[in-house]
Structure formats: structure tokens, C-alpha cells
Amino acid sequence: MEIPYTISTRPDTGLWNAKVGIWLFLASEVMLFGGLFSAYIFLRIDAAPGMWPHGLLNVPVGTMNTAILILSSVTVVLAWASLKMRRYRAYWWYMLATISCGVIFLTVKLAYEWPQKFEHFGAYIKPEALGKYEKYLGNERRAEKGLEPRIEITGHLHSQNAKEYEVALDPVNAEPDNPAMDRPHFFPLPVTDKIATIEKEDVERATMFLPTHSAYFASYFTITGLHGMHVLGGVLVFIYMWLPVSKKLYQRNPEHLANRVEVSGLFWHFVDLVWIFVFPLFYLL
Amino acid sequence: MDATSVETHHEPHGHDAAHEHHELGWWRKYIFSTDHKVIGIQYGITGLLFLLIGFSLMMLMRWQLAYPGQALPVIGKWLPHIFGPGSMPDGKMTPDFYNSLGAMHGTIMIFLGVVPLAFAAFGNFVVPLQIGAPDMTFPKVNMASYWALFVGASIMVTSFFVPGGAAKSGWTSYVPLAAISDTGQGYNPIFNGQTLWLIGFIFLITSSLLGAINFITTIIQLRAKGLTWMRLPFFVWAQFVTAFLLVLAFPPLEAAIVMQLMDRVAHTSFFMPSGLVVNGTPLSISGGGSPLLWQHLFWFLGHPEVYVLILPAFGIVAEILANNSRKPLWGYKSLVFSVLVIGFLSFIVWAHHMWMTGMGSAVSAFFQTTTLLISIPSVIILSAFFISLWGGSIRFNVPMLFTIAFLPMFGIGGLTGIPLAFNSADLYLHDTYYIIAHFHYIVAPGTIFGLFAGIYYWFPKATGRKMNEFWGKVHFWPTLVCMNVIFLPMFLQGMAGMHRRWYDGGQGWNVANEHTIWGLTGFQWNHPISWAAWIMGLAQIPFIINFFWSIKHGEKVNDNPWEATTLEWTAPSPPPHGNFLTPPVAYRGPYEYSLPGRERDYTMQNEPVEPAERSRRKPAAEPVLVSH
Numbered sequence: 001m002e003i004p005y006t007i008s009t010r011p012d013t014g015l016w017n018a019k020v021g022i023w024l025f026l027a028s029e030v031m032l033f034g035g036l037f038s039a040y041i042f043l044r045i046d047a048a049p050g051m052w053p054h055g056l057l058n059v060p061v062g063t064m065n066t067a068i069l070i071l072s073s074v075t076v077v078l079a080w081a082s083l084k085m086r087r088y089r090a091y092w093w094y095m096l097a098t099i100s101c102g103v104i105f106l107t108v109k110l111a112y113e114w115p116q117k118f119e120h121f122g123a124y125i126k127p128e129a130l131g132k133y134e135k136y137l138g139n140e141r142r143a144e145k146g147l148e149p150r151i152e153i154t155g156h157l158h159s160q161n162a163k164e165y166e167v168a169l170d171p172v173n174a175e176p177d178n179p180a181m182d183r184p185h186f187f188p189l190p191v192t193d194k195i196a197t198i199e200k201e202d203v204e205r206a207t208m209f210l211p212t213h214s215a216y217f218a219s220y221f222t223i224t225g226l227h228g229m230h231v232l233g234g235v236l237v238f239i240y241m242w243l244p245v246s247k248k249l250y251q252r253n254p255e256h257l258a259n260r261v262e263v264s265g266l267f268w269h270f271v272d273l274v275w276i277f278v279f280p281l282f283y284l285l
Numbered sequence: 286m287d288a289t290s291v292e293t294h295h296e297p298h299g300h301d302a303a304h305e306h307h308e309l310g311w312w313r314k315y316i317f318s319t320d321h322k323v324i325g326i327q328y329g330i331t332g333l334l335f336l337l338i339g340f341s342l343m344m345l346m347r348w349q350l351a352y353p354g355q356a357l358p359v360i361g362k363w364l365p366h367i368f369g370p371g372s373m374p375d376g377k378m379t380p381d382f383y384n385s386l387g388a389m390h391g392t393i394m395i396f397l398g399v400v401p402l403a404f405a406a407f408g409n410f411v412v413p414l415q416i417g418a419p420d421m422t423f424p425k426v427n428m429a430s431y432w433a434l435f436v437g438a439s440i441m442v443t444s445f446f447v448p449g450g451a452a453k454s455g456w457t458s459y460v461p462l463a464a465i466s467d468t469g470q471g472y473n474p475i476f477n478g479q480t481l482w483l484i485g486f487i488f489l490i491t492s493s494l495l496g497a498i499n500f501i502t503t504i505i506q507l508r509a510k511g512l513t514w515m516r517l518p519f520f521v522w523a524q525f526v527t528a529f530l531l532v533l534a535f536p537p538l539e540a541a542i543v544m545q546l547m548d549r550v551a552h553t554s555f556f557m558p559s560g561l562v563v564n565g566t567p568l569s570i571s572g573g574g575s576p577l578l579w580q581h582l583f584w585f586l587g588h589p590e591v592y593v594l595i596l597p598a599f600g601i602v603a604e605i606l607a608n609n610s611r612k613p614l615w616g617y618k619s620l621v622f623s624v625l626v627i628g629f630l631s632f633i634v635w636a637h638h639m640w641m642t643g644m645g646s647a648v649s650a651f652f653q654t655t656t657l658l659i660s661i662p663s664v665i666i667l668s669a670f671f672i673s674l675w676g677g678s679i680r681f682n683v684p685m686l687f688t689i690a691f692l693p694m695f696g697i698g699g700l701t702g703i704p705l706a707f708n709s710a711d712l713y714l715h716d717t718y719y720i721i722a723h724f725h726y727i728v729a730p731g732t733i734f735g736l737f738a739g740i741y742y743w744f745p746k747a748t749g750r751k752m753n754e755f756w757g758k759v760h761f762w763p764t765l766v767c768m769n770v771i772f773l774p775m776f777l778q779g780m781a782g783m784h785r786r787w788y789d790g791g792q793g794w795n796v797a798n799e800h801t802i803w804g805l806t807g808f809q810w811n812h813p814i815s816w817a818a819w820i821m822g823l824a825q826i827p828f829i830i831n832f833f834w835s836i837k838h839g840e841k842v843n844d845n846p847w848e849a850t851t852l853e854w855t856a857p858s859p860p861p862h863g864n865f866l867t868p869p870v871a872y873r874g875p876y877e878y879s880l881p882g883r884e885r886d887y888t889m890q891n892e893p894v895e896p897a898e899r900s901r902r903k904p905a906a907e908p909v910l911v912s913h
Contacts, residue, residue, distance in 0.1 A: 001419050001863035005506050013505060017422040020502040028494055028532045035540030035582055039555065042578045048559065051573050205571065211553045215573040218553035222543065 007256050022263040026270050029230075033274050036223050040281060043215040050151040053216050055172075055184025056120075056209065061113060062283040065105050066275060072101030073272045076238075076265040083258040088250055091261075095242040098268070102235040109228055117209040117217070121157035123165060129202035136169065136196055138176025147182060153198060156191050157208075165198045165206060220282050227278060230271045237264045317432075319424035320862055324431050325410030326747060329740075331431075331438065332402025336733070337825070338442075339393035342386045344822055349378045350790035351815035368445060380788045384453035385478065387786070389445070391456025392482070395594065396489050397438050399732055403597035404531070405430070405496050407739055408524045410747065412500060414853030414860060415518050417509025417869035422502045430495035437488030444481035448472060452482035455786075457587070460556035460579040464548045465563055474550070483546045490539045497531035500524060509852065512871040515621070516890065518851045519614060519875070522621050523600030526628040527593050534589035534632065541582035548574070577642055584635035592631045594728050595695075596624060598735025599666060602688050605742050606670055608849045609685035610677025611886050613876040616669040623662035623669075630659040640708040641715050649708045656706040663699055667692065683757030684847075687738035690765050691731060698726030701776065716786065719779025722772045730768040737761075740832070745846045749858040750839030753831050760828040767821035774810045777802045848887050851875050855891050 009016050044052055079094035125133055130151065134140065137150040153173050158166040172181045174192040200206075207213045211221045240246070241260060249257045309318075318324060345364075348357050354377060357364070361376025372382040413421055421427045444451040449472050454463035458479070467477040474480075504525050508517070517525075544555040552570060556579045559572030607614040614620065636644060636652040670692055679685065701723045704710040714720065737760075744752050779785075782796045790811045791797025797807040805813075845854040852869050869891050877888040882897070 003420055003422060003424070003507070005422075010506050015506070017502055017506050020505055021423060021426075021498050024498045024501055024532055025494075028498070028536045031533050032536035032540055035537030035585075036544075038537075039540065039544060039578055039582070042575055042581075043555070043573065046575050047573055205569065207571075211547060211551045212571060214571045215554055218547060218551075218555055218571070218574075221551075222547055222553070222555075226543065 007253065007259060016259060018259060018263045019266075022266050026266065029270060029274075033223075033226075033277075036219070036226070037277065037281070040219045040223070043219060047215060050149050051214065051216075053152070053214065056117075056154075056216075057220075057283045058113060058116070058188050059184075059186050059283050060188075061108060062279055065108055066279050068101050068105050068108075069272045069275050072098045072105075073269050075101065076261070076268050080258060080261045080265050083250075083254060083261055086254055088247070092242065095238060095261075099235055099238050099242060102231055102238070106228060106231055106235070109224065114221075119156065120154065120209040121165075121167060121206070122152050122154040122209060122213060123167070123198050123206035124152050124204040125198075126202055126204045127151075132202060133196075133198070136173040136176055138181075141177050142182075145182070150176065153196060155196070158195060160200075163200055165200065165203070167196050167198060168192065169194045169196050223278055224282070227271065227274055230274070234264065234268050234271055238268075317428060319420075319428050321409045321413050321421045321424070321427060322747070322860060322864075324427050325406050325408075327431055328401045328409060328434070329406035331434065332398055332400075332406055335393050335397035335438065336399070336402065339390050339398050340822065340825075342390045342393070344818055345378070346383060346386050346390070347811075347815035347818045349383055349788070351811040353789040353792045369448075369450065372450060381453055382450060383788050384455075385445070385451040388452045388455050388458075388482075389441070392441065392452070394728075395456065395590065396486075397434075397441065399594050399728065399736070400493065401434060402736055403732060404493075404524065404527055404593060405434070407520075407597055407601065407736075407743070408496070408500055408528075411743060411853060412521055412524050413503060413507070414746070414856055414864060415521050415851050416504060416507060416512055417852045417865065417871065418503060418507035419863045419865070419868075421499050422506055423499050426495050427499050430492045430499065433488050433492035433495065437485045437492060440481050440485035440488065444478045444485070447476045447478065447481065450478055452478040454479060457583055458482065458545070458579075459583075460545065460548070460576045461558070461561055464545060464556055465568075468549070480546070480549050483542050483549070486542050487539065490535045490542070493531045493535050497528035500528040501532070504528075509868065510870045512852070512890070515618070516871055516874050518600075519603040519617065519620055519624075520597075520600030522624055523596045523603070526624050527596045529628055530589040530593050530596075530631060534586045534593075537582050538586035541579055545579065577639075577644075580639050580642060581636070584638045585632075587638060588635040589631045591724075591727070592627055594732050596627070598691065598695075598732040598739075599624070601735045601739035601742070602670060602691050604849075604851070605684045605688045605738050606673050607876040607878060608742075608847050609680045609682065609688070610674050611680070611878045612673065612677045613874075613878055614669070615673040615675075616665075617874070617876065619665055620669050623665045626662040627659060627666075630655060630662070634659055637706060637708075637711075640711045653706060653708055657703075660699070660703065660706070667696060667699070682741075683752070683754055683761060684738045684742040686758070686761045687734045687741065690761070691734040691738065694726055694730035694734060694768070698723060698728075698731050701726065714779060716784055717779035718775040718783050718785055721785050722775035722779060725772050725775075729772065730765070737764075737828070742847065743853075744832075744835065744839075745842050746853060746856075746858050746860070748836050748839065749841060750835055750837075751842050751846060752835040752839055756827045756831040760824060760831065763824035764821055767817040767824060770817035771814050771821065774802075774814055778807045778810055781807045783807045845889075848885070850877055850887050850889050852890050855889060 003017070004010070005015075005017050007016060013020075075094045075097040079091050079098060082088075082090035082094055125137075130137065130139060130149070133153060136153050139149045142149060150172075153167060153169070155167040155169040155173065158168050160166065168191050171178075171189040171192055173196065174194040175181060198206075209217055211218045241257070241264065246257055249260075315323060318327075345357070356362075356376030357373065357378070358376070361373060364373045364376070368382065371379060372385075373379065409421070409427070413419070441451075449467050452458065452463075452467070454466050463479055467479040468474075504517075504521060544553075547553045548555050548557060554571045554574040556576055557568070557570050557572060557574040558576060561568045561570065561572065603614055603620065634652060634656045636648060637656045640649060674689075681689075701719075705714060705720070705723060741752050741757055744750070778791075778797075781800055781802060783791050783794075787794065787797075791808040794808075800806065802810065842858070844856065844858050847854070852871065855869055856865050871890045872893050873888065873890055875890060877890075879886045880888050880898075
């Protein structure tokens, strides 16, 4: 028994089966990430003043990763076009480039960006103690300028004992009144040498930049994590189609391989597109 | 797949004996099968089994509601050995166990019972046959879909046996209750009821997605030659729309489930508001989450899900109605467009489940309007079904009995929903037994009657034998009576103000004991209801025996025992791998019963149009037929 239209197109729809399937799958994916992005909007609108942080992510690295993903979307199309022109060698190289881009993206995310966050420390100050830490927060000036109050002190946790945290401050808390600190920086500023002592009884909650830190980091890690799993899935599929197994399929039926690359390429473009939403939502806005 | 298949593709591939007959081993043939019929039957048996399990959970709850605090006789002393000492010590049900049963009854009935049976089983078995296809477009994906369901179902069942028992925050898992339940001392951080519920659900959603994508692609790509969209049986249309609902509505719930899982495992605060205090202790969480967000995402699935439950039953009923009234389905086009409109509108009515949350009057007004709009296509469908009976020569066989019973039962369920669509009326009725009665009339005597009808109707196609008519009637009549004794009084209880989540059946509440309705107080009405439920349990025994007995010993029948018109009846019973001996061609619509000037009162879709017939038809209506 042979299922019709696995490779050739059905005349009245002009499509082969997997192409219909992948578009439906992408529709469901749009709804999945749509659900998550609407949660982001919901939580951000609901956030209390000072509870939605800005400028904590590394924008140049995010920009680079964006460029890498866009590049990989180009190379996967070139890989497909090479197959259509029956140039297997070129296909092989373009596929390798696509896989490499995906691997670089994941490495940057998992080995650099995420661990950097895990090392960063933040302490939310109790409302009644905010005055005590005015020299790190600069809220008087911010109130005059009509800016949101700062309620968190961030940096690297140097040491702690039963009563206090010692924190090497981020520039934003080291020079809170500097107008340059009113806006996030494109290039992240390194943690300063200035050490602040924060008493534990003044602290509402203190954590590293983990999903538990805030609704912002919860959404960030969940959405980038799920997106990362999609990238990983795409890379694995591409590796399968790049291994010698694919050469055999190519020799038997090049069009079949081209179709496979086309549907997985469509998926890859979608993963890229999700990132195009993730990048501004978390890094820029 | 070989290189030549591209060229040979458009030729009808006559069945290649060498190819068809390489025998698969037992495991590949019956367990890890890629044949849509085997997968359909696997889904069907799984679904029926879980309907029985879900119903059994409810029969236990009915004891507690009718006789609160009393030891359950006979089986009561065995249950603690199965469900653990915290479930029913000395045969008396604990509140936690009652809550587990309630939450799991809903989850199992909807996601493991009705969806696998109505959508996946009937869809898998019948749709490819009705559209004249050799199989689904992606047979391996189809198999993966069933096994994802199997894993999800296993996780759900396992959750009964972990410390603390199964999920107990309602089938809706409202937060923050669900996010904090089953945590702390005595609970495993992962292997606890609620977390397993979430993990199981991810598999169930995966299963539905794979299945639904397969269905839509199959219907678009593999329709037989000549089977245009408006010649599709209504059942195929219903499954087509249902599949779209699953593809588009389930993923937002998956997003919500991932977030609740994060809340429980990684201690995030997606759904945890700031300043949450549990048992007098403020929780050490970041806060800033929104409980309302869960409800929005849940009901964004939850409402289309209602139509996932009912549309396949509509489809089954339509087939059996036309077949047994021996006349064309009345208003085929109206039915098709109504089902499409229902599909669209079902995505914009979800917040009518949330009138009590204080969303604001503008939001309520919008959802109230859309909710009332969606009743229009539903009424069109039901009216068309009723009119289809008019003037027919009705055959009262078992499938038809269930089908005819479906119509008023679904009607009661639908009409009693209208007061709930208005938020002013709903404020009073919300969370009472009225709600329970309303939606059970739709899914229990509604959908489940449709499913029984479908089982009796397509059983001969799957086995080559009919189920026994007499025992089918013994199954039907008590079930019909008991259904109504169970659910009609619940309307009264609800209107009297009885809350749906009372663990003691209302015994400890004045409102349930002060007023009498037809001589019984609200609480006392639990007795006839519970007894009817248990008797209905007994009434399923003839069905179970009939089902298995008929597989081997039922009356042998030909390929088209009901003298039906659609393409599945042109295939052998049971159909071989690949289904049809020659690829079928459709020449006409799906319900050509009692065509004038014919010897037989049914004309099958694959019967070519005769010249004499052509002159009787209006050319404009059938342009395909007049072109030579």
C-alpha cells in the first residue's frame, strides 16, 4: 500500500502531504508561543511599579545571536535550493553552516548568557527601609523626574553572614544619581568595586537571577528555554538530514530529500521568527 | 519510497499482491500498528475503558453524597488497599480522596474517555474509509499519537498511587490552589498528584496535536476522486472542524501547563499573586503573577473543548439519522456552514466560564453576546436533525434508538445553557448542581449516546458481524431512564442553591435541608440520583458482554448491512490493509436515499449517474454531472 501525494503534489490542492502537515503544526506553534507571549503581556501590565526590570540582559550578545539565527535561515534556504539544482556537495556545506549556526546560538545561550544570570544577585528592599538605602537607589531624584522608583539592589554577592549581605554593586546602584543610569545601556557595564552592606532584616526577598527572581525572569527563562528546545529539535533534524543516510535517499529520490529539507526549513524559519519576537520583548523593551 | 514512484504516481495502483501480503509480526500488526483501523480500535478500547474508570470514580462519589460519612459496604474495606490508607479508612471517604475523585472524574472522562473515543477512535477508523483513502497521510505519526496518549494516560493513572493521591484541585486546576496543593511534607516534589497531572497533560496534548494535524491533512489530501467538499459525509466535516479546534486551542493550554509546572517545580510566580498567604504563613515567592491568567488560558482551550466533545457526536448522529430515516439529511449545506461557524465562534466565547471573576462589564458584555450567537448554529443543526426525521420511514434499530434519544437530551442540555450565558442569571447558578446537570446533559446523554450509536453502527464494518439487537435494547432503555433520573433532579437541586463541591452532599447545610422539592429536600434527592447512577452502572454490563461476544459470535453480515450510501460501506468488512480493493470514485452526494425511479431506496456514492437520472436533475445544481 502506498499513500498518495507523499512526494508529488495533489493536482487540486497543489500541495504534497507533509507541506500541509507542517503548516498546521506551525499554526499550533503560533498558538503555543502566542499563549506564552500573551502571558508576558498580562504579567507586564499587571506588574507593580519597579517590579519589571530593564537592562539586565546583554544586548550585544543578543544582537549577535539574532544575526546568527537570521543567517542560518538564509543558509537553510540555500541548502534547499542546492538540492533542487541537484548539487549535493553545496547542499552538504550549506546544511553544515545551518547546523553550526544553531549550535553556536545554543552554546551562547546556555554556556554564556544563562550562567551569567545565575551569578547575578538582587535584593528587594522592604518599602519601609527604602530610605535607608537611598544612596544606592537615588529615588528622590527619580521621583522628581517622574521615573519609576528603584526597589532592588543588584550586583555580585561577595559574602553573607546571618545578618547581612555584602554586594559588589552594579553601576546603576553604585552611581544611582548619574543621569546616564536612567536608561539601559547597549553595552553592559561591568560590576563595580563598590561594596554595599545590606541588612537582611531590611530585605523583602533576595535571590540570584533565577526564574524565582521575578515574573520577568520567570517568563525570560521559560520562553527562551522553550525556544532553545525548538532550536535543539531543529538542529537534530538537520543533523539527521546531513548524515550519510541522506546521501542514500538523495540517490534514490532527490525530490524526497528536497521536500524534507523544505518542511524542516519552514520549521526553522518559524523558530527564527519566534526569536525575532523574543529579542525585543526581553532585551530591548 | 523509490524513485519510480514519482512517475507512476497518478496511475491507480491496483493492489499489488506481492506488496500487500508481506506479513507483519503480531506486535507490528496489533500493538505498534500504523494501520488507521487498528489505531482507531486501540483508541476506541482505551476510550471505553477510561469511560468505565471515570464512571466508577463517580459511582464512589455518589455513595459519599447520598450517605455522607457512612462506611461503603462490601468494597469499602478493599479500597484503602488500592488507593492507600488516606483514601477510605474503614470504608469512609476522606475529603481529600473525594476531591481527587472529582478532579480525576472530569479529567478522565473528557481527555481520556470522550476525546480518544469520539475524535480519535471514530475519526481514525471511519474518516479514511468515508473519504476513500487507503490510510492516514502520516501513519507513523498516527501511531505516535496513540502512544503519546498511552503514556499520558499511564501517568494520570499512576498519580492515584503516589503519596497523597491524585490531583485534587478540580479538573480545571484553578490557581493558586492547584499551584500550592500536593506540596510540602509527605509529598514528593515531582511524583505528586498535581505535578503528575500536569506532566500527563503534556503528553495528552501532544497526542491530540499529532492526531488532529493528521486528520486535517488526510481530509484535504486524500479524498477519493470525485469526492468534492460538498460531497463529504457530514461526519467528515464534523471531524475536520474538531481537528482544527484541537490544533488551535490546545497549545495555549500547553503554555499554561508549562507555566504551572514552572510554578510548582521551579517556584516561579506566573500564577501566584503578590502577598499570598497560605495557612497563615506568607509564601516566600516573588509574586507578581495572575490567577486570572490561568483561567483565561485554561478556558481558551476549555470552551473549544466542549465542541470537541459534541461535534463528532453530531457527525455520528447525522450519518445514522439519514441512514435510518431512509431520506437525505435535511439542509446539508446549512449543517456544514453551521459547523464551520460553531468552530469559529467557539474561540471567542471562553470567558463565559469566568463571570464570577470580576473581569469587568465591558468584557462580560462582549462574551455574553458571542455566547448567545453561538447558540444559533447549534439550533440550526439540531433543527435540521429533527426535520430530517419528518416523513421518513424510520427503522428503530439500536443505533437509531440512541440517535433519536440524543436529540432531546442534547436539546435539554443546550437550552438550559442559555440562562448561564447571561451573567446576571449565572451569578446565582454558578457552581451549583444546575451547572453539573446542564453540561452533563450535553456530554453524557448527549455525546455518549452519540458514541454508543456509533459503536453499534460501525461495529459490522470493523468485525463483519452485528452486535446483538435485543441486548442492545436492554442496554438502551435502562440507560436512557437512569440518565434522566440522575441529571433532571440536579437542575432542581441547583436552583435550590446546592453547591456543586459540597463533600457531604449538602447534609450539613441549611439550604439543602430546609426546602423540599416534590417532597424531598435537596439533600434527600441525592438518594434517587445515586441509586440511578449505580443501576446505570449495571445497565452497561449487557453492552460490555454484547461488545466482546459479538466480535466472535455476532450475526454475520455483508459489507453494507445498514444499506447505507457512503464510501466506507463499499469496502470489505473488515477492510484489509489499504482498505479498498480498487480506489473508489465518488459520483454523487453522501445521502442519496429514496431516489425516485430506483429499485433500491439507497444509491451509493460510487454508483455512476445514469443518463435517465441526468435528465431529472437540475443541471445548475450538479455541474460536474452534466459535463461529458
